Amino acid sequence: MQVWNLGRLVAPAVAMFILAFGLLILPSGAQEASGSNPTAQAVNEQQLLDELNKIQGRVSIPDGKAATLQQPQGRDYRGFHEGALPWIGGIAILGMLLLLALFYFFRGRIRTLAGESGIRILRFNAIERLAHWTTAAAFIVLAITGLNFIFGKRLLMPLIGPEAFSTWSVWAKYAHDFVAWAFMLGVLVILVAWVWDNLPDRYDANWLKTGGGMFDKSNRTHPPAARFNTGQKLIFWAVVLGGIALSATGILMLFPFSFADVNGMQMAQYVHATVGVLMIAVIIAHIYIGTLGMEGAYDAMGSGTVDLNWAKEHHSVWVAKEQAKAEPKVPPRARPEPAE
Ligand code: HEM
Known part of the structure; x- marks a missing residue:
């Protein structure tokens, strides 16, 4: 029983190792197949991607998506x-x-x-104003936290440093995911009301x-x-x-x-x-x-x-x-x- 449990732990680790190894050796094999020069100087990711268009291997773990490392x-x-x-x-x-x-x-x-x-x-009336202000408050939170996904790394991180930016971004992401429900409800009420x-x-x-x-x-x-x-x-x-x-x-x-x-x-x-x-x-x-x-x-x-x-x-x-x-x-x- 214990041996079986150990096997359950080890098998995915071995599978991951084989996948990683397979992906590591794939470039040289691929290069040979495409006829380009397989010297260390010539091996670069961009060249491979230009030639093959994607980097894909094989996996035996249940999540088949893991076999594709990059796609166009x-x-x-x-x-x-x-x-x-x-x-x-x-x-x-x-x-x-x-x-x-x-x-x-x-x-x-x-x-x-x-x-x-x-x-x-x-x-x-009061219901219309409640729906409007719920939607508005939610939208403002979503807008600020959404803009953080696009501009935060470029504009905010240099100002407040990577650690503070990381803490803020984690909370911003939680806020974005949860406040979204209030926004959806607000839009629905606004639609029905007006x-x-x-x-x-x-x-x-x-x-x-x-x-x-x-x-x-x-x-x-x-x-x-x-x-x-x-x-x-x-x-x-x-x-x-x-x-x-x-x-x-x-x-x-x-x-x-x-x-x-x-x-x-x-x-x-x-x-x-x-x-x-x-x-x-x-x-x-x-x-x-x-x-x-x-x-x-x-x-x-x-x-x-x-x-x-x-x-x-x-x-x-x-x-x-x-x-x-x-x-x-x-x-x-x-x-x-x-x-x-
Ligand atoms: C936070 C600042 C906001 C202020 C000060 C504001 C103000 C107003 C005002 C004064 C009206 C009534 C206009 C009238 O008398 O006809 C209105 C209507 C409305 N608001 Fe806002 N609003 C804000 C944010 C938002 C947001 C974020 C949304 C949606 C995402 C929104 C959606 C609407 C809609 C759909 C109407 C009805 C159509 C219209 O009047 O344009 N509002 N708002």
Whole structure:
């Protein structure tokens, strides 16, 4: 019995040793087969990869994936992660910050032309605000910890040193994996709560044509809009569709190789990382317009109420409907009794 147990321990170790040995000797054998010079000088990984395209051996352990040490798609992915991705992320995020700074500089804050009326109307109820702030808080944690995967090693590690960076990165990864569930739930609630108000309507074409009045420095252009204007609808669909893409690819990565092979895993990472950085750029624009960019906008998600004049200028069709709903119902006039 004991001998059998020992065998169970030793067998995988022997298998690993044979695999490692096999992979070590593979280069010289491969070189001979391809006819190149097998001297120590000529043996380098890149040359072998160029000739063979992959390094693969044989294993007797249950995990067959271990037989492939390198494959072409893996190198493509590494190239993307180390090269294209930081550029896409950097250009999208810094580009958006620059655009917003220019917009603020030339346009200034969007003001409520009529000033405050003192009358407030409810724009978002407590459940809507809870869903929004849960999603927002989760997204900010995911954005910071996600950017650490892309830029941390290059930008943060030289500043705080490898040990602090390693401790922070371990916690960042845990946070990314667990907070993701709050984000997914938040996106689901937002979708259910606001989907009807974000379907296209007859005011969209005109809103787009006038740029939503955003470029009129006099603050006089106010194209009619229902509960959400076209710009907000675009943010909503970016959050919902981007959120679904991030969630689906994120789940593939939370359970590695359970639903996808190595190529599927790599594809999930391409999509996840690219959608993630683009969505961060979009949300930066959203945060700008909800705070600094437009007077009175923050209240809608802060207290849940907005000033009537703000609502009339930015969501005239919605205000008209709300006021119609609030008007006291006039009882139907009593039917005149027929004369006796
Ligand atoms: C943390 C900073 C954020 C602030 C200050 C902020 C502010 C706001 C405000 C004021 C509104 C209401 C606009 C209105 O009255 O119509 C709003 C709506 C909304 N927010 Fe945020 N938000 C933030 C983050 C986020 C994040 C991270 C997400 C999603 C990932 C998000 C998704 C939405 C969506 C889908 C809407 C409805 C559509 C729209 O108004 O664009 N928000 N937000």
